[in-house]
Amino acid sequence: MTGTTSEGRLVLPPYVREDAPLRTPVGFPDYRSTALRAPLRTPVDLPHRLTEVTGPVLGEDRVQARDADLTLRNGGEAIGQRILVYGRVLDSNGRPVPDALVEVWQANAAGRYRHVVDNWPAPLDPHFDGLGRVVTDGLGRYEFMTIRPGAYPWGNHHNAWRPAHIHFSLFGRAFTQRLVTQMYFPDDPLFGQDPIFNAIPAAARHRAISRYSLERTQDNWALAFEWDIVLRGTDQTPFETDDDGDVA
Amino acid sequence: MTVDPLDVPPDPATPFQPRSGRRGTGFLTEPLRLGTTPSATVGPYLAIGLSWPDGAWAAAEGTEGGIWIRGRVFDGAGDLVPDAMVETWQADPDGGFSSPEDPRGAASYPGFRGYARVQTIDPPGEFGVFTLKPGRVPDGEGGLQAPHVDVSVFARGVLDRVVTRVYFADEAEANAQDAVLRSVPEDRRETLIATPTDDGYRLDIHLQGDRETVFFAV
Numbered sequence: 001m002t003g004t005t006s007e008g009r010l011v012l013p014p015y016v017r018e019d020a021p022l023r024t025p026v027g028f029p030d031y032r033s034t035a036l037r038a039p040l041r042t043p044v045d046l047p048h049r050l051t052e053v054t055g056p057v058l059g060e061d062r063v064q065a066r067d068a069d070l071t072l073r074n075g076g077e078a079i080g081q082r083i084l085v086y087g088r089v090l091d092s093n094g095r096p097v098p099d100a101l102v103e104v105w106q107a108n109a110a111g112r113y114r115h116v117v118d119n120w121p122a123p124l125d126p127h128f129d130g131l132g133r134v135v136t137d138g139l140g141r142y143e144f145m146t147i148r149p150g151a152y153p154w155g156n157h158h159n160a161w162r163p164a165h166i167h168f169s170l171f172g173r174a175f176t177q178r179l180v181t182q183m184y185f186p187d188d189p190l191f192g193q194d195p196i197f198n199a200i201p202a203a204a205r206h207r208a209i210s211r212y213s214l215e216r217t218q219d220n221w222a223l224a225f226e227w228d229i230v231l232r233g234t235d236q237t238p239f240e241t242d243d244d245g246d247v248a
Numbered sequence: 249m250t251v252d253p254l255d256v257p258p259d260p261a262t263p264f265q266p267r268s269g270r271r272g273t274g275f276l277t278e279p280l281r282l283g284t285t286p287s288a289t290v291g292p293y294l295a296i297g298l299s300w301p302d303g304a305w306a307a308a309e310g311t312e313g314g315i316w317i318r319g320r321v322f323d324g325a326g327d328l329v330p331d332a333m334v335e336t337w338q339a340d341p342d343g344g345f346s347s348p349e350d351p352r353g354a355a356s357y358p359g360f361r362g363y364a365r366v367q368t369i370d371p372p373g374e375f376g377v378f379t380l381k382p383g384r385v386p387d388g389e390g391g392l393q394a395p396h397v398d399v400s401v402f403a404r405g406v407l408d409r410v411v412t413r414v415y416f417a418d419e420a421e422a423n424a425q426d427a428v429l430r431s432v433p434e435d436r437r438e439t440l441i442a443t444p445t446d447d448g449y450r451l452d453i454h455l456q457g458d459r460e461t462v463f464f465a466v
Contacts, residue, residue, distance in 0.1 A: 010351055010388040016281070017465070024286045026408045031289075033405030036324035037455050039463050044432055046411065046464035050385050051398045054347035056337060056363035062300075094280045105297025113293040117331075130296050167290065167297055173349050175337050175398055176466050180409060182288040199407050200286040207285050229285045236279035 013234040014048045015176040016092055022204040030195035032156055048176060055174045058101045059135050067133040070106075070146040078128035080109025080147030082222040085210070088140045089170060091177070093233035096140025103169040104132040104144065111150030111164075120153060145222065151190055163190035163197060170229060177231040184209045185225065287408040292331055294402065295367060306336060306364035306379035313341070315448030317414060318376040321368050321401065324456030328373025332403035334453070335365045336377050336414075338396070343383035381416065387427055394422035394429060401453060410463045414451050417443045428464075436462050 017023075027038025046052065071078045085104075089097040107113045107130065110122040114129050132144045151161045165182040172178070184197065186209055191197050200208055207230070216224035290298070307314050317336070321329040339345055339362070344355025346362050357380075364377040384392040397414040415423055423429055429437055439461045442449035453461050 009390070010386055012351070012388055015466075018284045022283060022286070024288065024407045026406055026410060028407060031405070031407070034407065035405075036327075037329065037403055037405035038407070039410055039460055040324075040456055041460050041463070043410075043463045043465040046413075046428060046466045048466070049388055049393065049428075050345060050350060051337065051339065051393075051396065052466060054337075054345040054349045056361065057347060058363070090282060092282045092284050094282055103297050105293065107293075113296060115293045115296055117292055132297075167288075167294075169290075169298055173347070175400075178335075178400060178409060179285060179287060180290050180402055181285055182291075196288060196407070200288075204283065204286045207283055208288070230282045232284055233281070236281075 010050065012048060012050070012053050013236075015053070015174060015232045016235050017232065018092075018204075022201055024200050024204075028195055028199035030157075031199055052176050053174045055171060055177065057099075058171055059099050062101060063133045063135050067131075068144045070104075070128065070130065070132045070144065073127050073129050076127035078108070078147045079125050080128075080150075082145065083148050084143060084145055084216060084218065084222050084224040085166065085183070085227065086141070086143030086213075086216060086224065087210075087227040087229060089136050089142060089172075089229045089231065090140055091172065091231050091233035093236055095233065096136070096138075097172050097177075097231060098136055098138045098140055100136040100140070100142075100173075101171050102134050102136065102142045104134075104146075104166050106130045106146065106166045107149040107152055107164075109147050109150050111152030111162075113152075118152075122150070122152065148185070148223075156195060157193075160193065161190050163188040163194050168229065170231065172231040179229070179231055181229075182208065183227050186210065186212055289404055289407050290333060290402040292404045294331070294333055294404075295369065298333060298365065299367065300365060303365040303367075304376060304378055306338070306361050306377055308359035308361075309378065311359040311378075311380065313380055314378055315381055316376050316378055316445075317397065317442060317449050317451065318374065318445070319442075319451045319453055320373045321375065321403070321453045322373070322455065322457065323405075326457060329368055329403055329455065330372035332368045332375075332401055332406075333365060334368065334375045334377070335363070335400040335402070336379065337363050337398045337400075338379065339382040339385045341380050341383045343385045384422060389427075391425070391427070392422070394419050394426035396426070396428075399453075401455070403455075406455070410455070411466050412453065412461050412463050413440055414449070415441045416449060417441050432462050 027034040112122040210225040210227035213224040340357035442451035
């Protein structure tokens with residue numbers, strides 16, 4: 001709990017908003033679908049009251065152990081490069097976010113999603129559905145085994161190909177911390193032409209890219225990629241204190 | 249990417265200068281602040297990862313006093329958006345939250361989760377959430393907020409979630425006192441106010457256009 005009550009008043013520390021030059025804008029002209037969908041008017045500031053500093057508790061009951069292994073579905077093994085994806089979920093104060101629901105989805109090794117609107121001619125894999133769910137442990141750690149997703153064409157511009165990525169959806173403790181994002185792989189040659197990646201301000205793009213991890217790579221089994229996710233934290237501006245250390 | 253607070257890049261513009269006087273304590277003098285992970289669109293295939301059979305039920309099916317909040321999502325051309333996700337979060341009828349983050353203590357209301365997630369797939373462009381009408385919640389400054397539901401909208405073509413609120417047309421008195429609603433230009437407030445229907449309330453969401461919904465920076 002981050003807030004307190006004091007003589008009937010609610011003291012709710014606001015969640016820090018990332019500096020505007022480091023936030024993904026809601027619309028980006030090179031990503032054509034944003035043209036008619038990204039709101040155009042300036043948003044109205046919403047103070048962080050009780051509805052914003054609270055959030056649903058969604059945990060273990062939504063997740064089964066097998067949800068952390070995307071390589072074993074429908075009674076067989078998925079085709080592709082086996083990878084372990086792991087990391088920590090932190091807030092911007094550096095605190096781990098334990099018991100957080102992490103949902104992931106991705107294309108298969110050929111770059112095809114198991115979805116009715118994805119019909120480009122790459123094969124589906126009967127043993128890969130592309131869905132994973134995990135809950136962070138007490139130290140905010142998560143991990144799942146999957147196969148490395150392929151790149152795929154998407155028609156945004158001539159020869160547009162999405163860099164390989166895994167979609168992540170996260171709940172922290174508060175409505176303000178909700179995050180849906182995409183994890184990329186290091187040194188992808190497709191970054192330069194991808195407007196979804198390049199919509200992220202240049203100074204923050206590295207935060208969306210995982211790191212190859214030799215230390216967690218499993219001998220004779222799977223490569224490993226590490227990706228820490230940072231949700232918004234609260235404003236930690238120190239209070240003025242008197243000599244007793246009490247808040248003045 | 250790995251977050252390592254010790255990974256400080258060298259700055260050639262300001263070479264190391266030993267300082268005289270009091271030595272540092274070794275503790276941070278400024279609060280640690282890590283850069284947040286940038287958001288991205290949910291894309292067109294969100295149904296793979298984000299579909300919940302019980303998503304629509306912020307209140308359990310059959311809960312007494314349950315209401316449906318229904319609406320449609322439109323784009324700037326006035327077309328229905330058939331691949332958005334709408335999430336709602338709200339207080340229970342007593343104004344409590346089933347969240348340990350509530351400094352008044354986590355509330356528990358029978359059959360009530362307070363959170364819903366639905367996609368605008370079937371019928372295309374439409375959503376419906378079964379819930380209980382929220383009670384009034386303190387505004388933290390001695391007053392009460394009007395009953396409201398916080399809403400996030402995610403979609404292909406939207407790179408960061410957009411946030412809005414649902415208020416209720418039959419709460420005119422409370423709405424008139426609500427500080428958030430009053431901060432919205434008067435001629436746009438109606439984009440936040442759901443109208444009563446046979447089984448609950450209805451409010452359409454316009455991502456763009458003359459009737460663009462009021463979205464909030466949170």
